[in-house]
Amino acid sequence: MQIIESPKVYDAIIVGSGAGGGMATKILSEAGLQVALVEAGPFYDPTDPKFMTQLKWPWESPRRGAGSTRAFGDFDAAYGGWEIDGEPYTRTPGTKFDWFRSHMLGGRTNHWGRISLRFGPNDFKHKDVDGLGDNWPISYDDIKPYYDRVDKLIGIFGSKEGLYNEPDGFFLPAPKPRLHELYYIKAARQAGVKVIPSRKSIVTKRINDDRGVCFYCSQCSRACSVKADFSSSSALVFPAQKSGNVDLFVNAMVREVSTDSNGLATGVSYVNKEDRQEYRLKGRTVVLAASACSSARIVMNSKSGQHPNGIGNGSDVTGKYLHDSTGSSRSFFVPQLMDRKIYNEDGVAGMHVYSPWWLDNKKLDFPRGYHIELGGGLGMPSYGFGFAASEMNMFVGEQTGGYGDKLRDDVRKYYGATMGVAGRGECIAREDNYCEIDPNVVDEWGIPVLRFNYTWSDNEIKQVKHMHETFEEIFDKIGAIPLGDKPGKDSNYGIADPGRIIHEVGTTRMGDDPKTSVLNKYQQMHEVKNVFIVDGGSFVSQADKNPTWTILALSMRTSEYIIEQLKSKNI
Amino acid sequence: MDRRESMKSMLVGTLAGGLVINGCAPSGEPASQGVTPKTGLYGRMPAEIARDQQLIEDKFFSEHELETIAVLCDLILPASGEFGSANDAGVPEFIAFIAKDMRYQQVPLRGGLMWLDNRANRKFGTNFKSCTGSQHKELLDEIAYPDKATPEVGQGVRFFNLMRNLTLTGYYTTKMGIDALGYKGNSPNVWDGVPDDVLAEHGLAYDEEWLAKCIDQQTRNEIAKWDDNGNLLN
Ligand SMILES: Cc1cc2nc3c(=O)[nH]c(=O)nc-3n(C[C@H](O)[C@H](O)[C@H](O)COP(=O)(O)OP(=O)(O)OC[C@H]3O[C@@H](n4cnc5c(N)ncnc54)[C@H](O)[C@@H]3O)c2cc1C
Ligand code: SF4
Numbered sequence: 001m002q003i004i005e006s007p008k009v010y011d012a013i014i015v016g017s018g019a020g021g022g023m024a025t026k027i028l029s030e031a032g033l034q035v036a037l038v039e040a041g042p043f044y045d046p047t048d049p050k051f052m053t054q055l056k057w058p059w060e061s062p063r064r065g066a067g068s069t070r071a072f073g074d075f076d077a078a079y080g081g082w083e084i085d086g087e088p089y090t091r092t093p094g095t096k097f098d099w100f101r102s103h104m105l106g107g108r109t110n111h112w113g114r115i116s117l118r119f120g121p122n123d124f125k126h127k128d129v130d131g132l133g134d135n136w137p138i139s140y141d142d143i144k145p146y147y148d149r150v151d152k153l154i155g156i157f158g159s160k161e162g163l164y165n166e167p168d169g170f171f172l173p174a175p176k177p178r179l180h181e182l183y184y185i186k187a188a189r190q191a192g193v194k195v196i197p198s199r200k201s202i203v204t205k206r207i208n209d210d211r212g213v214c215f216y217c218s219q220c221s222r223a224c225s226v227k228a229d230f231s232s233s234s235a236l237v238f239p240a241q242k243s244g245n246v247d248l249f250v251n252a253m254v255r256e257v258s259t260d261s262n263g264l265a266t267g268v269s270y271v272n273k274e275d276r277q278e279y280r281l282k283g284r285t286v287v288l289a290a291s292a293c294s295s296a297r298i299v300m301n302s303k304s305g306q307h308p309n310g311i312g313n314g315s316d317v318t319g320k321y322l323h324d325s326t327g328s329s330r331s332f333f334v335p336q337l338m339d340r341k342i343y344n345e346d347g348v349a350g351m352h353v354y355s356p357w358w359l360d361n362k363k364l365d366f367p368r369g370y371h372i373e374l375g376g377g378l379g380m381p382s383y384g385f386g387f388a389a390s391e392m393n394m395f396v397g398e399q400t401g402g403y404g405d406k407l408r409d410d411v412r413k414y415y416g417a418t419m420g421v422a423g424r425g426e427c428i429a430r431e432d433n434y435c436e437i438d439p440n441v442v443d444e445w446g447i448p449v450l451r452f453n454y455t456w457s458d459n460e461i462k463q464v465k466h467m468h469e470t471f472e473e474i475f476d477k478i479g480a481i482p483l484g485d486k487p488g489k490d491s492n493y494g495i496a497d498p499g500r501i502i503h504e505v506g507t508t509r510m511g512d513d514p515k516t517s518v519l520n521k522y523q524q525m526h527e528v529k530n531v532f533i534v535d536g537g538s539f540v541s542q543a544d545k546n547p548t549w550t551i552l553a554l555s556m557r558t559s560e561y562i563i564e565q566l567k568s569k570n571i
Numbered sequence: 572m573d574r575r576e577s578m579k580s581m582l583v584g585t586l587a588g589g590l591v592i593n594g595c596a597p598s599g600e601p602a603s604q605g606v607t608p609k610t611g612l613y614g615r616m617p618a619e620i621a622r623d624q625q626l627i628e629d630k631f632f633s634e635h636e637l638e639t640i641a642v643l644c645d646l647i648l649p650a651s652g653e654f655g656s657a658n659d660a661g662v663p664e665f666i667a668f669i670a671k672d673m674r675y676q677q678v679p680l681r682g683g684l685m686w687l688d689n690r691a692n693r694k695f696g697t698n699f700k701s702c703t704g705s706q707h708k709e710l711l712d713e714i715a716y717p718d719k720a721t722p723e724v725g726q727g728v729r730f731f732n733l734m735r736n737l738t739l740t741g742y743y744t745t746k747m748g749i750d751a752l753g754y755k756g757n758s759p760n761v762w763d764g765v766p767d768d769v770l771a772e773h774g775l776a777y778d779e780e781w782l783a784k785c786i787d788q789q790t791r792n793e794i795a796k797w798d799d800n801g802n803l804l805n
Contacts, residue, residue, distance in 0.1 A: 060612060205786060205795045208794065342755060403646055
């Protein structure tokens with residue numbers, strides 16, 4: 001098979017169009033650089049009716065929105081999931097990792113939760129606080145200006161709280177809490193748990209003429225047709241295309257970074273999924289943003305005489321220090337919410353309020369913290385609505401089960417009377433949690449696949465145990481009744497399997513020492529100066545916060561560094 | 572921004588929003604209750620369209636099974652007042668689709684229907700769908716109340732739980748069911764807090780400090796401006 005080479009030499013080839021790749025595309029192209037954006041999935045535009053699932057009714061899906069083909073249901077805007085036909089991954093026996101991928105323009109940002117938390121000063125130097133893990137080579141002050149600019153460029157609502165490790169930004173005003181959230185606020189305060197307005201990248205107040213304002217449909221996971229939520233496609237890539245400097249390649253699965261005899265990158269090769277042919281693009285720099293594990297896979301698969309262990313991987317650190325957030329959840333029945341008056345309660349998607357980490361670990365038997373997310377309310381029915389509808393009768397001394405008109409009353413009585421809470425916490429990054437190339441397996445494009453090796457330690461399990469104790473303490477304050485059994489020791493206190501929280505980071509971490517890190521503090525490979533990685537791979541530690549706002553800020557910072565380095569002919 | 576300017580931009584904002592919203596609102600009413608919608612109309616990928624089409628064409632339940640499901644569905648959710656029954660809402664067709672879409676449901680459903688026919692035959696010498704109203708009641712009463720049911724009919728209880736779940740979910744995800752429930756959302760809106768009468772009923776109130784952090788919806792269409800410290804100016 002012949003490899004088809006394009007004659008054009010790009011200033012930058014960006015691999016992957018999610019949070020990291022979208023930001024790099026915007027900054028680099030608007031600075032006048034010629035950019036190739038190479039995306040493994042198909043084209044996707046949330047504003048095009050052809051793709052749109054927003055404002056659809058459950059009956060428009062014959063399975064009423066169930067998750068038979070899409071992990072989060074028929075109306076979720078994710079092309080991908082935990083398993084993708086033709087693109088397997090494997091696990092070392094005795095370990096677990098579930099890997100979520102979305103292959104589409106915009107990647108996972110089309111349907112993510114939009115919880116947008118900047119990291120705090122401690123999060124970059126947590127080794128100084130508790131001696132565990134490693135410090136980042138940068139501090140909060142280094143990245144603060146970029147967080148500020150991301151806030152203004154993309155739009156985020158929140159509130160100024162003056163909390164040291166939950167730094168404030170440039171917020172749009174928050175939406176008012178809904179009824180179940182008022183109950184949560186009351187309960188959390190009584191239990192001594194901090195509660196503040198959420199911070200989400202949803203435009204509650206106009207930020208420019210290009211993006212719309214939220215009209216409160218609660219459906220950001222379906223991607224917003226008026227571009228009022230942050231998706232890399234509608235908020236970064238499409239605006240960047242207006243510069244005329246972006247060549248977009250879709251259905252293009254990058255296999256490897258190619259190099260010259262000096263070991264410098266010369267471009268990438270990819271498989272065109274439509275004709276199954278292999279193509280090569282040439283570029284002066286290569287910016288990987290395929291998501292932390294996918295980029296690590298490309299790095300390890302890019303073997304050459306100069307880079308026998310994968311490009312820029314002389315340290316053998318690539319794939320190591322993989323970490324995901326910890327997570328666990330519980331549901332509660334809130335008797336006060338029985339027989340509610342019904343009104344349009346759709347707000348922004350997900351929660352209007354949340355609890356940031358509020359305790360001091362010195363008094364606890366585990367390191368690092370977690371935040372609490374919550375859900376509830378008068379949501380739109382979809383597959384699963386009405387299951388076990390009359391079961392809650394047991395809490396009010398009435399007959400469970402049955403049939404006939406009584407079921408209509410039961411459904412109505414308990415509609416909107418339950419709440420869910422979830423903890424999302426920090427796991428300490430470990431060298432022995434890693435992904436590597438499986439020596440025996442390829443995907444349908446002939447590309448060697450990842451094998452995962454990941455276990456939780458006592459640190460994370462104790463943290464999750466604490467989450468469950470907190471959940472019960474909070475809900476006890478309003479007399480709410482926990483549903484199901486509290487997970488015990490036998491189930492590791494209900495800790496979600498690694499990968500399940502979908503915050504994979506750390507696989508090509510940054511640092512000052514080339515022996516113990518892949519990237520320097522500008523997300524530039526120590527060993528190959530014209531290769532950069534701008535997804536979550538560079539994270540040294542994950543914090544008790546979701547990763548995406550930090551991915552965006554770092555990608556912005558790195559992109560400007562690339563522009564400067566190209567200008568001064570350093571690369 | 573002076574007042575006229577801001578009025579103008581608010582108008583533009585609302586109008587523009589309105590236009591876009593009209594453009595993407597679901598096109599009219601569903602053809603009729605219970606007719607399986609033509610596939611591909613809800614943002615499907617080509618592979619999903621092909622899969623849906625195949626499932627719609629496939630057949631799993633026999634006529635007898637479908638008739639039994641129809642009888643069961645209306646016993647579970649008969650018509651009531653202004654709202655139609657499970658059959659009126661097309662629930663049997665929905666269950667037939669689910670059995671093809673989620674293959675793990677096939678044995679519990681088919682086997683459960685057989686269990687029920689067998690039970691009816693033993694008790695009344697006829698299959699379930701041909702039983703009289705009082706015979707149906709007797710058969711259902713022994714499996715519909717998990718807390719009271721005898722161990723002897725444990726499998727029947729389990730099957731009936733499944734049928735009840737699928738019937739309720741199938742019903743409340745149709746237009747008829749959503750109207751019966753009273754769900755009001757899935758349409759462009761401006762959320763501006765819990766209605767006062769609801770707050771009063773629950774003995775709750777917004778505190779001023781919190782409200783100060785929330786959007787004044789009058790200003791949602793003004794382009795946000797901050798000072799250098801992140802204080803919103805408008
Ligand atoms: C349901 C859900 C909810 C989430 N909620 C939140 C949240 O509330 N807050 C938060 O901060 N984070 C959240 N996340 C995580 C968030 O989506 C990710 O952190 C973010 O999208 C990462 O951006 P990225 O650019 O690294 O990767 P992605 O967004 O995954 O983009 C990577 C892109 O690269 C492409 N690609 C992969 N391999 C190749 C290849 N070989 N060649 C070419 N292209 C390739 C992919 O197709 C994809 O488009 C959530 C994720 C999910 C799934
Ligand atoms: S909740 Fe708001 S931002 Fe999210 S999809 Fe609906 S309108 Fe768009």
